[in-house]
Each structure stands twice: as structure tokens, then as C-alpha cells.
Amino acid sequence: MKPEPLVSIGYVAKRTGNAVSLIRYYANEGLLPSVRTEGGNRVFPRSVIRRVSFILIAQNMGYTLAQIKGFLSSLPDNRTPTQQDWTELSRTFHAHIESKIAALSSLKTSIEGCIGCGCLSLERCKLYNRDDKMAKQGAGAQLLDENVQLHFLRTTKK
Amino acid sequence: MKPEPLVSIGYVAKRTGNAVSLIRYYANEGLLPSVRTEGGNRVFPRSVIRRVSFILIAQNMGYTLAQIKGFLSSLPDNRTPTQQDWTELSRTFHAHIESKIAALSSLKTSIEGCIGCGCLSLERCKLYNRDDKMAKQGAGAQLLDENVQLHFLRTTKK
DNA sequence: CTAATATCTTAAGTTAACTTTAGATCAAGC
């Protein structure tokens, strides 16, 4: 295998449009693989740029760094990810996107119904059956899962 | 108008499945209208239960409390929200849900393409053209908006 | 009326995800 070109932290920062401190932070958190120069500076395989992009997109979707770390764990740390590696990650991620879309669509449908009739108090909010943000939230959200009935859309006059 | 039934903070907490401290926090943050008893205890119009439900759902969708406060500002503080009030909020919210869905669908399409061919380096990530999380994020996200090209899906072998 | 329970306020603590600061070392260009 060809040795992968190595780049500096400043380069990664510039290429991804982020602060150097963020790249260092991600590296320290174990989200980005890196090696050190003799002097102690970090150097990254060029492919971390893709990793950073992925992290930013996933964050924007609402995933925590811990969850993202899970996604990224399917990528190899010691060699350049192959097409196959990324394809696997893509499929996993794709499934997550679809479930997010499904959850939002369901919420949308509920709200559409509510706009029309104003009394869907027994309609369950499917958004809360999602795994996504549940983990880190305590009993509150769990309970809500059982109880939310979109009553926020019901009005005074029954 | 009939006087709206007033409820205690503990009641709201129980009804929504949250801690009393959270309800107090929301009230202090101006997200929930309330009045005080002679003794100084908060009492809420029963309709705050709907507000709380709305807040939780919107938070789950990724909105900050500041943004949610904006959504809620269309509801009246001094009287029970009417069907009309909630319908307006619903419409606004509905539009937001649709834009989220559109963003995710776009991302999904990009990823589907990437899975297939592995070289969509010039495909823009539409997810970043969304207003949602942009505001609170600094220059990093803005820059990313212009530059992200889903290169995280490109593999070593061009 | 009194005990038990609920609330109140203020202040401090917590977690995630970062940034900033300070002082020191590396690396690159002339």
C-alpha cells in the first residue's frame, strides 16, 4: 500500500473551515487518528478531512460526539479507509437519516391533522419513539414518550 | 371569558412528566406564563401543559430554547390560546418540519449517490443551507456551508 | 393548630462541546 500523505493540524483546520482548537479537541477525543512527529506535533492522514466533514454533518443532524464516535468506529484507524469502509458507514448513516425523516413525517402528519380538527388529543407523537436523543435524556423524556398526545394543539373550546 | 383553571407547578411537572425544577426554569426563562398566589407560589393556566409539550417536541427537533421562545411568542400570555392561535403556531412549525425533511432528503440523495459511485466530491451538502443551527454557530459552520462537498465519502482510489 | 408536603429563592454544580490563555517548544525560511 502506498503511504498516505500526512498533513498538519493547521491544514486540516483550514481545509474544513474550523479552528485549530477544534481539530485538536476531536483528536484528543479519539475522533481523529493521528501520529506525532519527532518533535511532538500531530500529523494526520489526509483522510481525516472526510472524517471531520462527516462529524460536522452528523452533529448538525443532532448526534452527539459520543454517537458519532460510534459511527466512525467502523472506519479503520491504521489505514486509509477504502471505498468499502465508507460504503458501510454510508449505509448505516443512510438508515439513520431515513428514520429521522420518518419521525418528522409522522409528526408532520399529526400536526396536519391537528390543524384540521383541533382535537387530536389521543394521537401519539411518534417522534418520541426514536432512539436518537433518548439515551442521554432521563426519565422525563421516557415518560413523555408514553404520554405526549399533542395536546399542545388542543384549544380551550373542546 | 371564563376564567381559566389555574394549576400548581407540581401538577404541571407531573402532567408533562418532568421535574419541578424544569418547569420553574422554563417559567423563569419566560417560556411559560404564570401568576403568583398571595403567598408567592406560582400558578399556571392549565394551557401551559400544551406549551411544555410543544417545547419538548421542538427541542427534540433540535431547536434551542431561544428559538422556541420565538415560536411561542405568537401565543398570548394573558389569555388562553384559541384554536386560531395554535393553528398559526402549527403552520409555522409545519413549515419548519418540512424544511428539515427536505434537508435530510437532500442529504440522503447525496449519500445514495455516493454509495453508488464513490466520487461525488463536488456535490454540495444542502443540509448546510438551512437556517436552523446556523445562527448560534460561528464562522466555522458558515464556511462549511460553502465548502462541504461530501468528500468524506470519497475513497483513496480516485 | 400542627405536622407533613409543596414551593420559594439564591447560588452553586453538571455535562457537552468547545475556545482561550499562558508559557514553552517546533519547524521553516532567510
Place this chain on the structure above:
DNA sequence: GCTTGATCTAAAGTTAACTTAAGATATTAG
């Protein structure tokens, strides 16, 4: 070889969104 810019580490600061703690008052049930 030296100056300048890039990095390093460790520690502290920041913001959002809450919770916990402590001590004091309110409210309710009997």
C-alpha cells in the same frame, strides 16, 4: 543560526440547559 509562525500542553473559561442544595415560607390534611 535566528526569527517567525505553527503547535504543544494544561488549565481555566464559556454557553446552553438543567439539577442540586440549603434554608426559609406556603399550603394542605387531619
